[in-house]
Amino acid sequence: MDAVPMTLAERLSAIDRSIADAARDAGRDPSEITRIVVTKFHPASLVRELHALGVREVGENRQQELSAKSAELADLTDLHWHFIGQAQTNKAGAVRRAARVVHSVDRKKLADSLDRAAFDDSILDVLIQVNLTDDPGRGGIVSAELETFAEYILDLPTLALKGIMAVAPLDEEPARAFSRLRGYAERLQGLAPEASWISAGMTGDFAEAINAGATHLRIGSAITGPRPAQG
Ligand SMILES: *Cc1c(COP(=O)(O)O)cnc(C)c1O
Numbered sequence: 001m002d003a004v005p006m007t008l009a010e011r012l013s014a015i016d017r018s019i020a021d022a023a024r025d026a027g028r029d030p031s032e033i034t035r036i037v038v039t040k041f042h043p044a045s046l047v048r049e050l051h052a053l054g055v056r057e058v059g060e061n062r063q064q065e066l067s068a069k070s071a072e073l074a075d076l077t078d079l080h081w082h083f084i085g086q087a088q089t090n091k092a093g094a095v096r097r098a099a100r101v102v103h104s105v106d107r108k109k110l111a112d113s114l115d116r117a118a119f120d121d122s123i124l125d126v127l128i129q130v131n132l133t134d135d136p137g138r139g140g141i142v143s144a145e146l147e148t149f150a151e152y153i154l155d156l157p158t159l160a161l162k163g164i165m166a167v168a169p170l171d172e173e174p175a176r177a178f179s180r181l182r183g184y185a186e187r188l189q190g191l192a193p194e195a196s197w198i199s200a201g202m203t204g205d206f207a208e209a210i211n212a213g214a215t216h217l218r219i220g221s222a223i224t225g226p227r228p229a230q231g
Contacts (some may be wrong), residue, residue, distance in 0.1 A: 008046075009053050011223050012037075019217065022207040033210065036082050038202075038220030040065060041227040044072040050223075051076050059103075059218050061085025063095050070098040084165070084199075084218055086139050093117035101125040103165040103199050103218075106140050111153050118158035126153065127165040127199050130184050132177045140166060143184055150191055163197025163215070164188055174205035178212035185213065 016035065023030040038059040039047050047058055047069060059082040060066040070081050083099040092113035095102060105111050106129040114124060128149060131140030141149050153161045166181045168174040178200055185198045201209025203222040210217070221227060 008049055008223070008225075011225070012050070012053055012055070015219060015222050019206065019210065022210040025207075026211045028210065032215065034216045036084075036199075036216060036218050037223050038084065038218050039069070039224060040085075040220065041229075042224050044069045046224060047073055047079070048076070051079055056080055057082060059084045059220075063087060063091040066098045067094050082218070087114075089113040093119075096124055099124075101127070101162070103127045103216075104129045104139060105153065106131075108149070108152055111149075111156055111159065115156040115158050123158055123160045125162045126159050127163050127197060128153065128161070128188070129165045130181065132166050132172075132180060133169040138167075143180075146184055146187055147191055150188055150195070154192060161192055161195045163195045163199065165199035165216075167202070168200070168205050168208075174208040175211065178205075178209050178214070182212045 019033060019035060020030040023033055034057055036057040036059045037050055037055050040061050050058065056078055057080050060069065061084050066081060066083055073079060080100040081098055082101045082103060083095050084103045086104060087095050087110055089109050092110065096114055096117040097119065102114060102124065105126045129140040130143060131138050150161060153159055164185050168177045181198065181200055188195050197216055198214045199216040199218060200214040201217040203219055206217045206219060
């Protein structure tokens with residue numbers, strides 16, 4: 001991109017053009033890629049502006065912020081909230097009430113809590129987060145656990161396993177990390193063909209993610225502008 005465009009609408013359309021270009025470069029159809037706008041630390045008013053620009057998929061990484069903003073914007077009934085952060089099991093109910101998709105399921109206790117928090121007949125879409133780093137402190141399962149964890153989630157009646165999610169490590173070429181992720185996605189689909197989503201790609205690496213097969217991009221600052229200081 002050249003100079004940072006001035007308005008939210010301009011930034012949004014510039015990113016969408018870049019997504020479409022990256023998709024075509026990768027021989028993919030841009031329409032098979034979902035762009036989620038990550039709105040963390042920004043006020044609900046910004047989410048409302050995004051909605052007016054046609055955005056329907058938004059992402060948050062903290063439960064309290066997800067709950068507060070989704071309550072404030074409850075009138076926007078066609079807005080879908082994606083939870084992309086670390087969830088505490090005792091907050092699973094609050095996450096489930098606000099989010100349509102949880103990208104960051106990485107342990108049995110959390111999967112159980114989300115399942116038990118079902119409040120009506122609805123099914124919650126979930127993704128397995130995989131850790132692409134060597135640091136066990138980062139979110140995500142280690143890849144060796146993928147099949148057993150997937151089987152576990154598939155047995156939970158109120159969750160629908162849709163695919164896999166990851167964040168690229170800071171100290172590795174994103175393309176390399178995402179090619180591992182693609183391998184994990186293929187393993188998962190061998191077990192659960194319907195679990196075909198790959199949630200990967202942020203402001204700095206979405207072109208590499210698209211090239212590696214990402215179906216869901218989580219893009220924040222390139223669209224929203226810099227995040228306000230954490231409160
Ligand atoms: C904040 C965040 C993003 C978006 O990051 P940007 O670099 O602002 O695009 C994506 N995924 C997760 C898990 C995040 O926490």
